Structure formats: structure tokens, C-alpha cells
Amino acid sequence: MTVQQCHEPGTAVAGVPFGRAARELELKPREFELAVQLGHVRTVAAGPGGRRRVPREEIERHTARPGFPDTLRTRVWVVGTAEGAELMGISPARFGRLARAGCFAPVRFYVNRYRAVVWHYLAADLVEFADASPDLLTGRTPPALRTALAEREDRRARTWRARRIDQLLALAxxxxxxxxxxxxxxxxxxxxDAVPDPCERAYVSALRPELAYGRSNAPAGREVIDRVTLAAAPDEIERYRRRLTVALAEARVIRQAPMPKGPPVAGSQVVPALMAGEPMAATSGAPTTGTGGSPGVRQATPSGFRALWSWLRRRRAPLARD
Incomplete structure (x- = not known):
């Protein structure tokens, strides 16, 4: 889904700070963070330093919709493997095979205490896939999919990177x-190798956004996160290098890279997502834990779970168009 952000370059637009906007929209901090990333909540540039806010009319647009706040919360309903498998009516093992094959892209991840990557998915994406590919949910795994699983690497990190890059490009x-x-x-x-000019490389490095929130300070944790955030396969690396070459050519037409004033900054000094908004509690990347559930996953009651499933199926087409 394309991220839509409103802005007028060079102008400052008054709006609501992110923390207050999340409260008015009745979203938890990580739900609000995801709503902005996915383009469900539009933001505007507001003041120096790249800070962004939410227009008052954007909040009123959501609060005036029928079913608020459940309709907006359902759009950012995130599930793990067990809950996603239950939602699709398949076993966790089959769900894992479909995810590893790249049938649907994770929307976020975290690294647990055992340094294992735990993936989360949008419930709406899973419902859309289930509606579009019912033949993959029952019976034997099709031969083509079995071959793909045997010959290709786990594609979850790759599909997550592609999704995250699209989000950040829409914000740039x-x-x-x-x-x-x-x-x-x-x-x-x-x-x-891709950016041999030292001035350009320093400038690009200073502007690089963090793909994942809450990067670990422990070396082992950083290694795991790097395996997710950095392209690995030769064809993927080459594809991003070609896109970088094109982007650099377009950037040079606008202006040349400035001379670096100091060592490159590892992290963004622009606004890749929420970092330029008002600081919010619980956005550090440390997953929140629901009662008796997996970290970062909203726990629904059985009746609520079925109601959300029914609602998602009815609303799948409008969600895809928004």
C-alpha cells in the first residue's frame, strides 16, 4: 500500500503533535507509528528541523468515520505466526512455509532474548492473501511452491526490506x-563501491534512515538486525545499487553534495518516519507485551477475533483502495 504524506515544500503547516494525535485517534504509540508508516494517517511538515505533525482535519476525518476507533485499529492490527495462522484457518507450519516463500510481507519484526527474529504481519494482508489464493491454504503444498521453498532462501527479510524501502521513499x-x-x-x-565519491558517500551516509526501530546496543543483537536490514542476495544487492545510481544522478541535477563538516552520521538527520515527530512513549522498538500473549501483538477475545475477521473480509476491497 502506498504511503501518502501531505506537505508543501519550504512551508510550515500547523498541526497536532504526534503524541496528542495518537491519543485523539485512540491508538497505542506503536499502532500510531504503523498507521503513519502505512499512510493511514497523513502528516505535514511543521516547522524547522523536519518535524512533522498531523493536520486537525485528518484527525476529524478519522473520528467522523462510522465504527471509529475500531475501523482504524483494524487497519493496523498486527499478528504473529500463531494468530495469523488461526486467522487464515491453517496450521502454523503451513503459515510459516507461505511466509518464508514470500507470499506475504512482514510489516515489522523484533529480536527476542534468544536472538531470534520474530516477524509480525498485518491481519488485512493475510485476509487479502487468503481470499486471493484459497488453493494454497488446503491440501498438499503445490509442487511449484515446494520447489521454491527448497531452492530459495527465507524471503521474509527481503520482502520486509522492500516494503520498508517503499514506505521511506514515500516520505522522502x-x-x-x-x-x-x-x-x-x-x-x-x-x-x-556504489558511491566512490567521498563527499557524496558522506552526505548519503549522514542522511541514511534507520530501517528498524530500537536497534540493539549488544553486538550480537546488531548482527541479527543487520542480517534483516541489509540486502544479502547478489541479485537484490545489484537491484538496489542500480536504483541508487539512478537516484544519485537525479540528485546531482538538483545540487551537488556538500563538503562533509565532520565524520558521517550513522542514522537519519531527516524525517524517515516518526523520528521527527513529538517523542512518544513505547516507541523505542522494545515490543509491548499483552496479557498472556506474544510481545507486540494485540490479543483479541474469541468473539472479537471472529468479528474482526468478518469485518476484514467485508472491508478488504476498500482497504486496498485507500
């Missing part, structure tokens, strides 16, 4: 920022 307002987004999935050696 400057060609150099767009180049930095493309560079964010390349390792240091690949970036040095």
Missing part, C-alpha cells in the same frame, strides 16, 4: 534523501 521529499533510502540496505563495502 528531497532527491538526496531518496538516494539515502536506497543506500540504507547496502553494507559499507557495497556502499563504497
Amino acid at each position: 521529499e528531497d532527491p538526496w534523501e531518496r538516494a539515502a533510502v536506497m543506500a540504507s540496505v547496502l553494507g559499507p563495502e557495497q556502499l563504497a
Whole structure:
């Protein structure tokens, strides 16, 4: 789904700070964060430093909709493997095979205490896939899918990267920022090879957004996160390098990269997502834990679970168009 952000370059637009907007929309901080990333809640540039806010009319648009706040919450309803399998009516094992094959893209992840990556998915995506591919939910796994699973690597990180890059590109307002987004999935050696000019490389490095929130300070945790955020397969690396080359050519037409004033900054100095909004509690990337459930996953009651399932199926087409 395309992220839609409203802005007038060079102008400051009054709006509601992110923390207050989340409260008025009755969203938890991580739900609000995801709503902005997915384009369900539009933001505007507001003041110096790239800070963004939510227009008052955007909040009123959501609060005036029938079913508020459940309709908006359902759009950002995130599930793990067990809940996703239950939602689709399949076993967790089959769900895992479909996810590893890249049939649907994760929307976020975290690294648990055992340094294992735990993936989360949008419930709406799973319902859409279930409606479009019912033959993959029952019976024997089709031969083509079995072959793909045997021959290809786990594609969950790759599909997550593609989704995250699309989100960040939609938020980038400057060609150099767009180049930095493309560079964010390349390792240091690949970036040095793709951007040989030291001034350009320093500028792009300073603008690189963080793909994942809450990066670990522990070396082992960083290694796991890097395996998710950095392109790995040769064809994927080459594809992002080509896109970076195109983005750099477009950026040079606008202006040349400035001379670096200091060492490159590992992280974004622009607004890749929520970081330029008002600081919010519980947005550090440490997953929230519901009662008796998996970290970061909203726990629904059985009756509520069935109601949301029915609602998602009825609303699948409008969701795809929004």
C-alpha cells in the first residue's frame, strides 16, 4: 500500500503533535507509528528541523468515520505466526512455509532474548492473501511452491526490506534523501563501491534512515538486525545499487553534495518516519507485551477475533483502495 504524506515544500503547516494525535485517534504509540508508516494517517511538515505533525482535519476525518476507533485499529492490527495462522484457518507450519516463500510481507519484526527474529504481519494482508489464493491454504503444498521453498532462501527479510524501502521513499521529499533510502540496505563495502565519491558517500551516509526501530546496543543483537536490514542476495544487492545510481544522478541535477563538516552520521538527520515527530512513549522498538500473549501483538477475545475477521473480509476491497 502506498504511503501518502501531505506537505508543501519550504512551508510550515500547523498541526497536532504526534503524541496528542495518537491519543485523539485512540491508538497505542506503536499502532500510531504503523498507521503513519502505512499512510493511514497523513502528516505535514511543521516547522524547522523536519518535524512533522498531523493536520486537525485528518484527525476529524478519522473520528467522523462510522465504527471509529475500531475501523482504524483494524487497519493496523498486527499478528504473529500463531494468530495469523488461526486467522487464515491453517496450521502454523503451513503459515510459516507461505511466509518464508514470500507470499506475504512482514510489516515489522523484533529480536527476542534468544536472538531470534520474530516477524509480525498485518491481519488485512493475510485476509487479502487468503481470499486471493484459497488453493494454497488446503491440501498438499503445490509442487511449484515446494520447489521454491527448497531452492530459495527465507524471503521474509527481503520482502520486509522492500516494503520498508517503499514506505521511506514515500516520505522522502528531497532527491538526496531518496538516494539515502536506497543506500540504507547496502553494507559499507557495497556502499563504497556504489558511491566512490567521498563527499557524496558522506552526505548519503549522514542522511541514511534507520530501517528498524530500537536497534540493539549488544553486538550480537546488531548482527541479527543487520542480517534483516541489509540486502544479502547478489541479485537484490545489484537491484538496489542500480536504483541508487539512478537516484544519485537525479540528485546531482538538483545540487551537488556538500563538503562533509565532520565524520558521517550513522542514522537519519531527516524525517524517515516518526523520528521527527513529538517523542512518544513505547516507541523505542522494545515490543509491548499483552496479557498472556506474544510481545507486540494485540490479543483479541474469541468473539472479537471472529468479528474482526468478518469485518476484514467485508472491508478488504476498500482497504486496498485507500
